[in-house]
Amino acid sequence: xxxxxxxxxxxxxxxxxxxxxxxxxxxxxxxxxxxxxxxxxxxxxxxxxxxxxxxxxxxxxxxxxxxxxxxxxxxxxxxxxxxxxxxxxxxxxxxxxxxxxxxxxxxxxxxxxxxxxxxxxxxxxxxxxxxxxxxxxxxxxxxxxxxxxxxxxxxxxxxxxxxxxxxxxxxxxxxxxxxxxxxxxxxxxxxxxxxxxxxxxxxxxxxxxxxxxxxxxxxxxxxxxxxxxxxxxxxxxxxxxxxxxxxxxxxxxxxxxxxxxxxxxxxxxxxxxxxxxxxxxxxxxxxxxxxxxxxxxxxxxxxxxxxxxxxxxxxxxxxxxxxxxxxxxxxxxxxxxxxxxxxxxxxxxxxxxxxxxxxxxxxxxxxxxxxxxxxxxxxxxxxxxxxxxxxxxxxxxxxxxxxxxxxxxxxxxxxxxxxxxxxxxxxxxxxxxxxxxxxxxxxxxxxxxxxxxxxxxxxxxxxxxxxxxxxxxxxxxxxxxxxxxxxxxxxxxxxxxxxxxxxxxxxxxxxxxxxxxxxxxxxxxxxxxxxxxxxxxxxxx
Numbered sequence: 001x002x003x004x005x006x007x008x009x010x011x012x013x014x015x016x017x018x019x020x021x022x023x024x025x026x027x028x029x030x031x032x033x034x035x036x037x038x039x040x041x042x043x044x045x046x047x048x049x050x051x052x053x054x055x056x057x058x059x060x061x062x063x064x065x066x067x068x069x070x071x072x073x074x075x076x077x078x079x080x081x082x083x084x085x086x087x088x089x090x091x092x093x094x095x096x097x098x099x100x101x102x103x104x105x106x107x108x109x110x111x112x113x114x115x116x117x118x119x120x121x122x123x124x125x126x127x128x129x130x131x132x133x134x135x136x137x138x139x140x141x142x143x144x145x146x147x148x149x150x151x152x153x154x155x156x157x158x159x160x161x162x163x164x165x166x167x168x169x170x171x172x173x174x175x176x177x178x179x180x181x182x183x184x185x186x187x188x189x190x191x192x193x194x195x196x197x198x199x200x201x202x203x204x205x206x207x208x209x210x211x212x213x214x215x216x217x218x219x220x221x222x223x224x225x226x227x228x229x230x231x232x233x234x235x236x237x238x239x240x241x242x243x244x245x246x247x248x249x250x251x252x253x254x255x256x257x258x259x260x261x262x263x264x265x266x267x268x269x270x271x272x273x274x275x276x277x278x279x280x281x282x283x284x285x286x287x288x289x290x291x292x293x294x295x296x297x298x299x300x301x302x303x304x305x306x307x308x309x310x311x312x313x314x315x316x317x318x319x320x321x322x323x324x325x326x327x328x329x330x331x332x333x334x335x336x337x338x339x340x341x342x343x344x345x346x347x348x349x350x351x352x353x354x355x356x357x358x359x360x361x362x363x364x365x366x367x368x369x370x371x372x373x374x375x376x377x378x379x380x381x382x383x384x385x386x387x388x389x390x391x392x393x394x395x396x397x398x399x400x401x402x403x404x405x406x407x408x409x410x411x412x413x414x415x416x417x418x419x420x421x422x423x424x425x426x427x428x429x430x431x432x433x434x435x436x437x438x439x440x441x442x443x444x445x446x447x448x449x450x451x452x453x454x455x456x457x458x459x460x461x462x463x464x465x466x467x468x469x470x471x472x473x474x475x476x477x478x479x480x481x482x483x484x485x486x487x488x489x490x491x492x493x494x495x496x497x498x499x500x501x502x503x504x505x506x507x508x509x510x511x512x513x514x515x516x517x518x519x520x521x522x523x524x525x526x527x528x529x530x531x532x533x534x535x536x537x538x539x540x541x
């Protein structure tokens with residue numbers, strides 16, 4: 001890994017490890033655990049890494065080896081029901097109690113100094129929030145990398161089932177603990193079946209061949225769309241941040257599936273007065289831990305050394321560091337989001353975006369969404385390799401996609417913060433979704449996605465209804481000569497499960513009904529613009 005990755009710090013210690021230690025869970029189940037440690041005299045702080053994806057690749061080299069070499073005891077544990085650990089697997093129900101039981105075991109180890117930190121990405125971030133529900137006194141720091149805290153929010157961002165991410169996540173949870181080869185075979189099978197799964201009804205039966213059998217927690221998620229349903233009790237750890245005092249570093253990417261959740265937690269931690277830091281890179285969920293690993297590791301190591309080793313020398317002076325797309329530069333900010341002005345660009349019937357609202361009497365812009373030929377998803381915050389910035393030109397040529405575009409910009413325009421579309425929408429059936437996407441159109445006409453969001457409409461009758469589509473957040477500079485584009489359609493499939501147009505439950509729906517969707521005036525794209533000069537944190541990448 002060190003040979004393949006530039007910019008990694010040199011190791012400080014030779015290391016050893018104790019594999020297959022048995023830690024009793026809260027109910028006595030055996031949690032298999034590996035202990036990595038420096039071969040050196042002296043006391044070293046401990047890092048707890050709890051994983052539902054096994055303890056081998058990539059966790060062993062990325063966390064066990066690299067962090068032990070930097071002077072930490074690393075306790076890498078398989079969550080119950082995974083990676084050889086006993087007990088029955090559950091997505092969230094046991095993590096708080098099992099984390100506490102592991103800390104109790106640590107207290108009995110001769111090498112444990114009483115100084116503890118946690119670290120890990122994705123679901124390995126969720127278990128950190130679970131431990132922080134009742135943080136043990138030894139817990140001095142947390143590093144949550146591209147992490148999740150709300151399982152319902154992951155399954156239903158904006159209230160619509162995130163089909164592709166749910167399938168990929170289920171694949172990882174079922175097969176990754178069985179080893180890399182088993183996971184690779186399962187991933188190839190899902191890839192072969194994905195188109196058929198997403199085009200066949202009912203979805204509750206169609207997914208089974210692609211995942212090699214039934215997955216109960218996936219079926220339960222599909223069957224319970226309401227966040228207030230008893231099924232999701234205890235699944236949202238967001239409120240933990242509202243009272244947390246443990247210093248917490250948050251790391252994400254502009255195309256991470258958990259960007260919005262990370263920014264929510266950052267806001268909660270700031271409001272609670274908790275010591276926190278934010279790093280947002282040009283990454284997807286996966287590339288943050290691959291191409292972005294040198295930056296992610298450096299940020300993580302500096303935070304851990306500051307709060308576990310009393311060495312703040314690696315910390316930056318500002319709370320937030322973000323990557324500015326378009327310009328491809330890093331910038332340090334005193335906080336996130338920075339002060340900005342909400343700038344409205346109005347949609348016109350001729351396909352333009354302008355600063356003046358058209359007359360209310362202007363004809364609406366319409367498209368027909370057919371769930372039998374659903375508007376495809378291109379790029380964005382996916383867990384698969386097709387995530388991130390992509391060319392949207394072919395997508396925008398479809399009849400079911402509307403585009404609204406500015407004239408070429410005469411000077412650069414920087415936006416930093418949450419983006420949204422304020423739309424006046426009507427439908428002929430009452431059952432429809434609205435997908436809105438911000439794109440950058442270069443001087444060759446290539447349209448590249450920046451950020452987006454989807455909103456499910458509620459039946460309200462034929463009259464236009466005011467609908468705000470939250471399009472996530474970004475930090476982006478549109479260069480002079482480029483054009484700003486808003487893309488509006490009726491979905492992004494299979495990233496989001498298609499709206500069948502019938503209101504039938506997701507897993508059992510069997511009918512498809514098209515919908516006519518119309519955008520009325522005034523409708524606008526809302527961009528958080530700033531004219532302040534941003535402090536540079538380094539050269540362009």
